């Protein structure tokens with residue numbers, strides 16, 4: 001038969017069978033790999049809570065192919081958690097035996113939540129308390145990079161510093177795990193290093209390649225060189241002058257507060273008892289003087305009680321010394337707090353998929369602007385500070401970032417103070433080792449210290465290395481407190497965080513198809529909740545429009561939907577408005593004004609869920625406005641009053657007497673006739689017809705137009721328009737100044753405000 005076939009038929013048959021065998025082999029190999037992955041994954045489930053294991057098993061066989069809407073595991077309520085901490089059963093009745101925990105962890109930031117997850121997955125009986133909300137401290141205020149640190153690498157190489165090199169390599173290892181265990185909350189981000197001198201090309205190239213090599217098999221995409229024109233194509237807003245080219249390297253980026261909440265929920269899912277808004281007031285000690293528990297306080301009710309544990313872990317970040325002093329007033333202070341400010345700019349400051357970083361600015365600080373959640377995040381400063389819970393970003397720091405950002409951007413992109421949509425400050429808890437001989441020496445990474453009274457402190461480090469820090473801490477705790485874990489080995493390298501199991505990067509399409517959601521909303525839900533986005537979707541109300549069918553937005557500018565508020569309350573322990581606007585959604589971090597405008601609707605939904613009284617609604621509103629003033633909202637907004645009647649607009653348009661504030665924050669608009677008049681006066685005074693007026697001629701323009709403007713108002717308007725002190729003004733810039741003036745007139749009219757100081761908050765909802 002074979003001999004009877006023609007040459008071409010033989011060739012075809014050979015190719016077909018080769019392809020078939022190859023295909024069959026590849027299929028076999030792939031299914032083997034899948035099976036192995038599945039087996040490894042199921043192995044990590046051994047001994048895990050039944051509810052989660054069941055939900056995972058139900059999905060393990062259908063991952064990425066057959067995801068259906070479902071209502072995922074519902075965590076125990078906060079009240080149930082408090083009951084457990086009080087030694088009561090689920091229904092609030094006295095439990096037979098008063099529970100002693102193996103570990104009590106104080107602080108629900110990245111460090112504390114990481115320790116809780118590690119300890120509980122080793123089979124220890126773990127409690128964690130957080131006096132505000134999970135991630136309310138530094139852990140929601142980071143740069144959002146999951147990184148080894150190119151700057152630290154530079155230091156390691158330049159100073160031939162082996163310890164520094166080891167820290168970079170460890171962080172690169174953790175970076176890969178981070179991206180693997182929380183794939184929906186983190187992703188790779190290409191970051192450009194612009195090069196302005198030829199000799200810097202090989203220098204940066206070697207640096208980037210070493211960064212790739214040090215990551216070894218765990219490297220992300222490889223770094224590469226861009227010519228000048230390719231650099232400008234990738235980053236069109238970059239300044240062209242003297243640009244030689246660029247290097248692009250890869251790091252990770254994540255949603256820090258949501259990552260923190262996912263860590264806390266995963267720990268709960270594995271059996272940990274975790275309560276937010278629950279404060280440690282003092283530490284208790286046994287007859288030998290060793291710390292053996294704490295007096296806790298429910299922040300909402302003021303209720304106080306004592307909880308016992310074999311060991312207490314201090315994971316309070318910048319507040320480390322507060323707890324150390326509870327242990328012993330004589331304990332030395334080991335935290336050297338340093339503040340870092342970030343600002344949020346509109347998305348036109350960076351392309352959607354590439355960041356920019358200069359590791360060495362004129363004064364040695366690092367400057368970057370990175371795309372994040374649809375806007376641009378820029379920073380950062382580093383200055384000594386006091387420890388406060390909601391630190392205020394200083395105006396000089398915001399100005400410094402704006403000035404630095406301006407160096408890198410094309411003159412077409414006017415860097416305006418009014419473009420700052422939000423600004424926040426985070427406190428870096430740099431630590432000194434109390435055992436070190438040189439007391440002023442700061443620890444390079446993190447420090448674990450056990451006090452004489454056996455309070456175990458873990459402090460310092462960075463978000464990227466939270467898991468490794470937790471592993472080391474739990475190893476030490478097991479040894480110090482003589483604990484008996486059922487799984488002595490740490491397993492967090494392979495335990496994927498809640499929401500990751502049935503997530504795929506195309507699941508947003510299924511959400512669109514199933515719920516009739518906008519693409520941007522579906523992508524946001526998939527990237528914020530992973531497979532739990534299905535549960536959020538099932539809570540969404542119909543819009544009663546043809547499209548989208550489900551998913552009413554909280555703010556027209558951002559893809560956050562009302563169902564997220566319900567989900568945050570029911571499934572993510574959100575108990576205050578600030579929990580929702582700052583850490584479950586990130587709207588307060590992205591745009592303080594948009595967050596302010598969403599408050600009435602958020603309060604309405606939370607009141608419905610939590611049955612809040614009118615007094616509580618008002619308190620929540622006032623607290624939220626106060627919080628937003630630390631996120632860059634002008635302090636004048638703290639005058640806004642929440643309506644205690646139900647007369648306000650249900651869809652969130654604030655508040656009757658805040659209509660004036662709407663007007664204040666809006667961009668003034670001009671009528672066609674007004675525009676014509678401005679143009680004609682502008683051209684009349686533009687004697688040399690070059691399209692510019694001298695700044696000193698502006699008062700003449702205003703007087704011709706019959707608009708009396710004081711010089712200080714004008715100066716402030718020019719400053720708000722442009723960060724540089726430009727002496728000439730184009731027509732478009734003149735319009736900006738005119739609208740500033742118009743805004744202040746509206747403000748005066750509505751608020752009877754006296755004085756001519758122009759606010760910086762106008763323009764693009766800026767702050």
Ligand SMILES: Cc1cc2nc3c(=O)[nH]c(=O)nc-3n(C[C@H](O)[C@H](O)[C@H](O)COP(=O)(O)OP(=O)(O)OC[C@H]3O[C@@H](n4cnc5c(N)ncnc54)[C@H](O)[C@@H]3O)c2cc1C
Pocket residue numbers: 106107108109110111112129130131132133134135136137138139140141142143144145146147278279280281315316317318319322338339340341380426427428429459460461462463464465
């Ligand atoms: C500006 C800035 C940028 C950064 N950028 C990055 C980055 O890009 N990548 C990176 O890897 N790292 C970054 N970091 C570092 C990282 O953010 C921190 O290392 C990490 O968030 C610290 O977490 P933590 O849990 O130790 O502290 P925190 O998040 O501050 O948590 C401590 C918690 O303890 C609670 N607490 C305090 N006292 C009590 C009490 N008595 N009872 C109960 N609870 C209490 C507080 O309310 C707080 O929530 C950055 C840090 C800063 C400041």
